[in-house]
Amino acid sequence: MGARVPTLVRAPAAPTISENLNLFVKIKIVVIILSCMTMSMSAFEGTDADALLNFRASLSNAKALSNWDPALNPFPCSGNRGNWVGVLCFQANIWGLQLENMGLMGRIDIDSLVALPYLRTISIMNNTFSGPFPDIKKLSKLKSVFLSYNHFTGEIPDDAFSGMNSLKKVFLSNNEFTGQIPSSLTGLPKLMVLGFDGNKFKGKIPDFQQKSLNKINVAYNELEGPIPARLSQMDPNSFEGNPRLCGPPLASCSTPLIIRKKAPILKIVLIVLVMALLLALIAAALIIFHLKSKQSSLQQPQKTSTSNDQNNFVVAHHQKVADGKRGEHGKLAFLRDDRERFDLQDLLRASAEILGSATFGSSYKAGVADGQTVVVKRYKKMNNVGREEFHEHMGRLGCLNHPNLLPYVAYYYRKEEKLLLSDFVENGCLASQLHGNRNLDEPGLDWPTRLRIVKGVVRGLAYLYNALPSIVAPHGHLKSSNVLLDEFFEPLLTDYALMPMINLDHAQTLMMAYKSPEYAEQGRITKKTDIWSLGILILEILTGKFPENYLSLKHNSDADIASWVNTMIKEKRTGEVFDEEMGGVGNSKSELLKLLKIGLSCCEVDVERRLDMKDVVEQIEELREGDNHELRKYSSRIYNIDEGDDYISRAV
Known part of the structure; x- marks a missing residue:
């Protein structure tokens, strides 16, 4: 055999210098592009996150902003969704901050917000910010500013709104601003709404000429002089509480001031009558003096009969x-x-x-x-x-x-x-009826009376919500000692709507609204805080148990009556929940369970899961004094128990 000729395998040609260079350049370009994209995204998100963190650092009592944490989520925005509480987003850009009812205080660091180029709206309403007006003109692209219901003080600089040509809405209501309304507002071409009521502004209303301005409220200030003609068609209520203002839509500027102060016609008539009687009153002054002296001497024995x-x-x-x-x-x-x-x-x-x-x-x-x-x-x-x-x-x-x-x-x-x-009110308060010492001649409140009391309380509370929409917690101090009972045992709410007038430090330690779970956890109250107090009251009425929340300085979940009721239900001891002294239940066992469920739904720690006022009213009004249908089905569905009628009959 002839020698085998080895098969030669041709080695691949080595890349040329030119090909190596092209490949290197391509790889380098890809690396640079990816690096730039990463740096750009990181820089953008880092700028937004850092700006918000700097802003939060300037605040005190910022527990409500605890999820502003890059470790939990480095991106404040995901598309149109805000990942950080109170952050409003559009296409991954921060366009708004809605930080309302959070108990925030401290200094508002406007400079940190300048780093948010797409910021268009900011609302910090119903917090406890104080001090001078923040320098918001640095945020020249803002469209709306909401600073109402805080404690800002002092005069607002006249140029405070200069250059804010996109501004449409400004709300500064219920603060303590003084001085004149800034004239720089008159130069804003897109201005639509102004809310300056409830302050201490003085002087004249600036001469607003913008056709876009369709609503203004300067009520309850210390303004004076004629109302600008451009505003003459506005709601007269927007100018009330300023007795020295005049001109349409109020009384003519030629009307005497003393008459202008009393707008209703009946009051004007009374004033005229009082002026007519003035001379007679002066003539009778000496007689009144002598009568008072005699009355004082006659009243002296009464003083000695009273206690110290x-x-x-x-x-x-x-x-x-x-x-x-x-x-x-x-x-x-x-x-x-x-x-x-x-x-x-x-x-x-x-x-x-x-x-x-x-x-x-x-x-x-x-x-x-x-x-x-x-x-x-x-x-x-x-x-x-x-x-x-x-x-x-x-x-x-x-x-x-x-x-x-x-x-x-x-x-x-x-x-x-x-x-x-x-x-x-003769019958005293609900607390004494529920927890006072009684004898056989004074039995506890029966079921129909308790249900009637609950319905009356809910109706009164709903009225407060409608009549006082500007107060976050329209009652603010709802508890059984603030529910009085008339001769027919109809409830009368008292100590309501005093929150705006109570010193904040005292309110935080004394008022029921500040003992709610949301205030204990986040330092804020909400429109649903009164609902929590209502839930505690309903459970107190059903159980006859005195809530420890009334005595504590802040909410304590371990001592919460709602926690106790939930525990009893989980242990299938629901029958032991209801007040043993509550008679008159008859065939209303299912209604008791329904009301118990409503009370617990009002006491949800999570505000979002808590019932709102409308739902409470609807569900309470549906309750009847007697209804025994489908008790077993209802109790099993709601409370995951299946003990039939026996468990509740033991309580009554």
């Missing part, structure tokens, strides 16, 4: 009236036209019976003119409320009218303390 505490109440107030400031402090202001009038002297001379000492002060029962009996509550936790602010707020409360609200009849203002007068 009652004497202290009368004597202390006599001293205050006689301190040389009678003209400033010496009058009662009545809020109701259907009550017999009496003056402060009549009240101070009346025999007083101490009813008790509550969280805000003492209460007295006093008999005044023609056998009329009133309750006088002394409040010492309102001394940071200005005179005009107090008068204006009480004026609003005086307009409230609902069968389940105990009306405020009159009030007395003094810097150190305030007096609020209301009618005396």
Whole structure:
């Protein structure tokens, strides 16, 4: 055989220098592009995140912003969804901050927000920010600014809004701003809405000419002079509370000031009559003086018959009236036209019976003119409320009218303390009916009465929500001792809508709204905070158990009555939940369960899962005093128990 010729395998040709260079360049270009994209994305997100973190660092009590944490989520935005609480996004850009009802305070670091180029709206309403107006003109592209319901003070610079040509909405309501309304607002071409009510602005309203401006509210300030013609077609209520303002839509500027201060025609007639009687009153002054002297001597024996505490109440107030400031402090202001009038002297001379000492002060029962009996509550936790602010707020409360609200009849203002007068209610408060010592002749409240009380409380609370939409928690202090019962055991809510006037430090330790889970966890209250208080009240009415939340300084989940009820349900001991003294249940066992479920739904710790006011009203109104259909099915579905009628019959 011939020698085998080996097969030669041709080695691949080595790449040329040119090919190597091209490959290297291509790889390098890809690396550079990817690197640039990564750096760009990182830089963008880092800038947004860093800007927000710098902003949060300038705040105090920022627990509500705890998820602003790059470790949890490095991106504040994902498309149109905000990953960080209160952050509004559009196409992965931050275009808004909605940080409302969070208990935030501290300095607003506008400079940190300048780094957000797409920011168009900012709302920090209903927090506790204080100090001067923030320099928002640095955010020149903003379209809306909401700073209402804080504690900002001082004058706003006249050029505060210069250059903000995209600005459409500005809300500064219910702060403590002074000085004049900035004229720089008149140069904003797109301005649509202004809310400046509830401050202390002075001077004239700027001459707004923008055709885009369709709503303005400057009520309850200290403005004066003619209203600009451009605003003459606006709602007259937008200008009320400024007695020195004049011109359409208010009274003519030629109308005397004293008449302008009293817009309703009936009040104008009364003023004319009072002026006509002025000379007669002056002529009778000496007679009145002698009559008062005789009355004082006649009343002296009554003072000696009262207790030491009652004497202290009368004597202390006599001293205050006689301190040389009678003209400033010496009058009662009545809020109701259907009550017999009496003056402060009549009240101070009346025999007083101490009813008790509550969280805000003492209460007295006093008999005044023609056998009329009133309750006088002394409040010492309102001394940071200005005179005009107090008068204006009480004026609003005086307009409230609902069968389940105990009306405020009159009030007395003094810097150190305030007096609020209301009618005396014979049956006392719900707390004493539920937890007071009783005998066989005074049985506990039966089921129909308790259901009627719950319905009345809900109706009164719903009315407050509709009538006072600007107050975050319209009641704010709902508990069984603030629910009075009339002679027919209809409930009357009291101590309502006082939150805006209570010193914040006292409110945080005393008022029920500040004992809610959301305030304990996030330092804020919401529109659903009163719902939580209502839920606690419903459970108290059903169980007869006194809620420990009333006594604690803040919410304690371990001591929460709702937690106790849930535990009993899980242990299939629902029958032990209901008050043993509650009679009259009959065939209403399923209704008891329904109301128990509603109460628990009102006490959800998660505010988003908690019932809203509309749902509460609908569900409560559906309840009836007697309904026994499908008890087993209902109880199994709601509470995962299947013990039939027996478990509930043991409780009643």
